[in-house]
Amino acid sequence: MARFLICTHPITGHVNPAIEIVRKLVERGHEVRVYTGQKFKAKVEAAGVTFQPMVKAYDYDDSDYDKAFPGRAALKGINQIKFDFTEVFVRRAPEQVADLRAIFQTWTPDVVLCDPAFAGARFLYELGEIEAFAVFNISVLGLPSKDVPPFGLGLLPDYSPIGMLKNKALAFMASNVVFKEVNAALKEERAKFGLKPEPFSPVYSDMLYLQPSVPAIEYPRTDLIPSAHFIGALIPQFKGEFEPPVWWDEVTGATKPVVLVTQGTVATNAEELILPALQALAHEDVLVVATTGGKALAGPVPANARVAPFIPFNRLMPHVRVMVTNGGYGGVTIALANGVPVVCGGTTEDKPEVGNRVAYAGVGINLKTNTPLPEQIRAAVKQVLDDSTFRDKAKRLQAEYARHDGPTEAAVLLEKLATTKQPVLNAQPPFATAACAGKATLPA
Structure with a gap:
């Protein structure tokens, strides 16, 4: 039996897929705790695991972001996205670090698994306070790549030689112009813990990264991190009694x-x-x-x-x-x-x-x-x-x-990480498969 700590922002779209992994880990005999917002306490405990509340971290209500984060409502498009990256995610990292350190004083997990916006866990991994660290994604593949435009700009890929040059320019522009304020905030928060600056991107792990989809819905790329595994969908299973409407x-x-x-x-x-x-x-x-x-x-x-x-x-x-x-x-x-x-x-x-x-x-x-x-x-x-x-x-x-069982595949990979404490690498590059054939000619 292994111990797993699952960490998510108090956001429905982050918690729901995590619960599917939690249920499978419990079914396979592991000890699991979930750190998230009070709003999800009943859902976590219904999965048969211990709920770890947010203490220092901002436990906001995801049903009304504009109320939870003053100033957000007046922003639209990319400006709202930048606000979310900064205020909802990056600025929460020190609070998350404090809460996780408090948990570790009385309970030591074998693996910490977090969502891709949970920077606090990444900080602790870099500091050596988390030995085995994994990330489960809750959206499209947003990791940086030379083959596709930066995540957040909403641009389609162009695999031509000109497109490759454009990606390089866009990456510079995204880091130094579009998301300049986000990078400044991340640099500031990392410096509080003695960590070197890094360009903003979704949180990832070089030990294990779970992508809850299939390659055919993604942009092909040649430089996907080897710890990334496409596991299929993590679809929330409705456990209550369905009372159909009269129609x-x-x-x-x-x-x-x-x-x-x-x-x-x-x-x-x-x-x-x-x-x-x-x-x-x-x-x-x-x-x-x-x-x-x-x-x-x-x-x-x-x-x-x-x-x-x-x-x-x-x-x-x-x-x-x-x-x-x-x-x-x-x-x-x-x-x-x-x-x-x-x-x-x-x-x-x-x-x-x-x-x-x-x-x-x-x-x-x-x-x-x-x-x-x-x-x-x-x-x-x-x-x-x-x-x-x-x-x-x-x-x-x-x-x-249908060829995947997302929760089971996630659990098997997490068990391997818990046992070996070594990176769980994908032996088969996902974009070399027939599933992506004909969609693009990948650059050499």
Whole structure:
């Protein structure tokens, strides 16, 4: 039996995939503790493990970032992304270090596993206070690479010689211009612990890095760290009793395409996507199912739409023909793992990067706006429904996801790290596989 400490920000999209790994580790007989926000205490304890509360770290409510972080609401696009990188993630590192050190005084884990925004654990690993360190990603592959544009800029790759030069210039610009303030903040926080400056990037580990997806949804690259493993999806399993809405039979017995409209757990202003989508599809021969996350919708609901606060996606996805979303990584992954093509409309957080992957893989359309017009949504949905290539490619991705068991693969790799305390390296470079053949000619 090994001891594992799982560390996440108090963010639903970070905690949910972690819980799937936690459940599998417990099932395999290990001792697990989870360090995260008080909001998730019941969920952690329901998984059968010890909850470690945030004490020094800022335990904010992820249902209202703008309230939790004053000044954020006035920012849009890349400026909001820079704010999040700095205030939500980088500035939290010293607080995380203090809390983890307090835990280590009475309990020593064999492995510390954290999300890719949890810089405090990375600091302690560099300081030699964590022996075996792993990271589980919660979004698209955002690690720096000479082959693709820097993460956060929302740019598609260009593998031509000119594209390679452009990547180099973009990397310089991202570090020294676009994310200059983020790098300054990171330098300042690292200096508090005697650590040398490093350019900002998602937290990674050269011992073990778990990517919860498949290569075919990612940009090929020649310089992926050898500790990176594609493990398939970490899809939250709904454990409660599902009480279907009164109109559920209309979904399961639908003779017309079912279109799911959802905005995930962070950017939940219905005026940005849900309401325009309902308007866009009001006169189309489809059944629209909108999930609101519990917030009431302003205005009438069209006759062909059904609205619910929440429906377990594992129950809903088998009946869906296309999902309209603002590009939350978790929802998009669930859709693609079920062979459902996607229409994305989102420009906050990691959503531009997610939308670009959808378009790059040919499994949907990226509207490239946070506030799409009804006519844009209508045209995109009709295109996806009418052009079978979107669904065909989504089905191929579904087959690739089906070859994996994400929680089990994660647990096996973590067990190896706990036993050996040595880097767990990937013997098969993922972008040399047939799954990525034909997508790009990788540079030599």
